[in-house]
Amino acid sequence: xxxxxxxxxxxxxxxxxxxxxxxxxxxxxxxxxxxxxxxxxxxxxxxxxxxxxxxxxxxxxxxxxxxxxxxxxxxxxxxxxxxxxxxxxxxxxxxxxxxxxxxxxxxxxxxxxxxxxxxxxxxxxxxxxxxxxxxxxxxxxxxxxxxxxxxxxxxxxxxxxxxxxxxxxxxxxxxxxxxxxxxxxxxxxxxxxxxxxxxxxxxxxxxxxxxxxxxxxxxxxxxxxxxxxx
Amino acid sequence: xxxxxxxxxxxxxxxxxxxxxxxxxxxxxxxxxxxxxxxxxxxxxxxxxxxxxxxxxxxxxxxxxxxxxxxxxxxxxxxxxxxxxxxxxxxxxxxxxxxxxxxxxxxxxxxxxxxxxxxxxxxxxxxxxxxxxxxxxxxxxxxxxxxxxxxxxxxxxxxxxxxxxxxxxxxxxxxxxxxxxxxxxxxxxxxxxxxxxxxxxxxxxxxxxxxxxxxxxxxxxxxxxxxxxxxxxxxxxxxxxxxxxxxxxxxxxxxx
Numbered sequence: 001x002x003x004x005x006x007x008x009x010x011x012x013x014x015x016x017x018x019x020x021x022x023x024x025x026x027x028x029x030x031x032x033x034x035x036x037x038x039x040x041x042x043x044x045x046x047x048x049x050x051x052x053x054x055x056x057x058x059x060x061x062x063x064x065x066x067x068x069x070x071x072x073x074x075x076x077x078x079x080x081x082x083x084x085x086x087x088x089x090x091x092x093x094x095x096x097x098x099x100x101x102x103x104x105x106x107x108x109x110x111x112x113x114x115x116x117x118x119x120x121x122x123x124x125x126x127x128x129x130x131x132x133x134x135x136x137x138x139x140x141x142x143x144x145x146x147x148x149x150x151x152x153x154x155x156x157x158x159x160x161x162x163x164x165x166x167x168x169x170x171x172x173x174x175x176x177x178x179x180x181x182x183x184x185x186x187x188x189x190x191x192x193x194x195x196x197x198x199x200x201x202x203x204x205x206x207x208x209x210x211x212x213x214x215x216x217x218x219x220x221x222x223x224x225x226x227x228x229x230x
Numbered sequence: 231x232x233x234x235x236x237x238x239x240x241x242x243x244x245x246x247x248x249x250x251x252x253x254x255x256x257x258x259x260x261x262x263x264x265x266x267x268x269x270x271x272x273x274x275x276x277x278x279x280x281x282x283x284x285x286x287x288x289x290x291x292x293x294x295x296x297x298x299x300x301x302x303x304x305x306x307x308x309x310x311x312x313x314x315x316x317x318x319x320x321x322x323x324x325x326x327x328x329x330x331x332x333x334x335x336x337x338x339x340x341x342x343x344x345x346x347x348x349x350x351x352x353x354x355x356x357x358x359x360x361x362x363x364x365x366x367x368x369x370x371x372x373x374x375x376x377x378x379x380x381x382x383x384x385x386x387x388x389x390x391x392x393x394x395x396x397x398x399x400x401x402x403x404x405x406x407x408x409x410x411x412x413x414x415x416x417x418x419x420x421x422x423x424x425x426x427x428x429x430x431x432x433x434x435x436x437x438x439x440x441x442x443x444x445x446x447x448x449x450x451x452x453x454x455x456x457x458x459x460x461x462x463x464x465x466x467x468x469x470x471x472x473x474x475x476x477x478x479x480x481x482x483x484x485x486x
Contacts, residue, residue, distance in 0.1 A: 025462065026459045026462075027248045027320070027436065027459060028244070028245065028249070028407070028460065028461055029248075029436055029460070030249055030250065030428045030429065030436060030437060031249045032409040032424065032428070032437065033260075033408075034397075035395060035410075036343075036345060037341045037343045037346060037395075040334075040343050040358050041361075044357070047342060048344040051357045052289075052293060054289070079262040084263070090406070094277075100276055100277075100280040101282070102281060102282075104280050104402075104472075106473065107276075126344075126345070141275070141276055142473050143276075149275060149277070156403075159263065162260070162264075163252055163254060163257070163427055164252065166265065169277075187270060187272070193267075220263065220264060220266050221266070224266060226267075228270050228271070229246075229269035230272050230403075
């Protein structure tokens, strides 16, 4: 059947084990671009029609959600500075205490928030190119080897012309001390590139009163955003 | 495979040779939308091994029936098909409760999208999107109309083979995958610049659904089988896990 091609690891030819390797690891299905009409499947209202009773969207909070309300907004630019209006961004984040709503997160002393999943998706606007998320500021999460990661939001970017989704992280400008110790930021040996991961807290408020952070994404060229191979 | 993965187990490093590179000039739009700098490689933390959990009650009863989920005053026009298959990880384990979202054009090759200007007619009874969760075995199924091929602006006579877009969300954020499914026997497959960016014949074959006579609905619909492989968990023997413990491994951490 399709998608089950088996990719054998191990030695081949005269050095192979008798009978061949029994270690079988399949290849991941190949990524393909989201294309220009990604909205139909993932944000049908932006495509121009109503079909599902429950749409997944860019508002991660309900009135009961615990934590500081924030809005993250920005635009996405191509390699010559054009504002892209056909991009879809998904985010995944911990709650206000720094815990992910997932069974693998067993950090001690942090509770789940039944009113916060921590996941959302937004599209850049067809006119302005702006995207935004209404969410809460996440707490710090324990990183590898007990090192604390600064508060951050994981982002995944897809669009026409992007062959495989791009992963990045959104950190916060008002967390400079935590950012300076963050184990992921510190992996980036080009210090001048680290700022591409930091959302700038503005003086503006959203219509709901949330502090607005600005996070622009540059796919290519000057100040190219740091993307991660995860 | 024997051992069950630990719930917080990391995923295997992504094999980049399974995917197209970012910069593929034959697909022109990629030229200005591809990062030029090397990606920064991360070992996994909780941020990478966790992912949103979806509940069945978030989806509607017709969400996986594209023949009926936008029908207004009749049935959509075109070939009725069932598409089904399994979502597994690289070690062959089922990925349960994965969110599978699909979208496509109608039988005329026209998308229900305000930016699609193609002359092919809209079908008043066809929306073109659906979604479902995989079951305990990683199985999914939906019913739809076979999409048509259509021309697009890349070179002046480039045509997309019939295809259905997929977005899959698994157990971990790093398993997130977006791709396209094609149909066995479509003569446009050979010349498609978008499918052509896939890195090998083996990987292209993995994107082509096979006609599955065993699943035909008699006197009603043909069927296609399309299986998906997501990233697999790796064993973390003699290592610190993504949470807890102190740094006891003397790894050579520096770049070479």
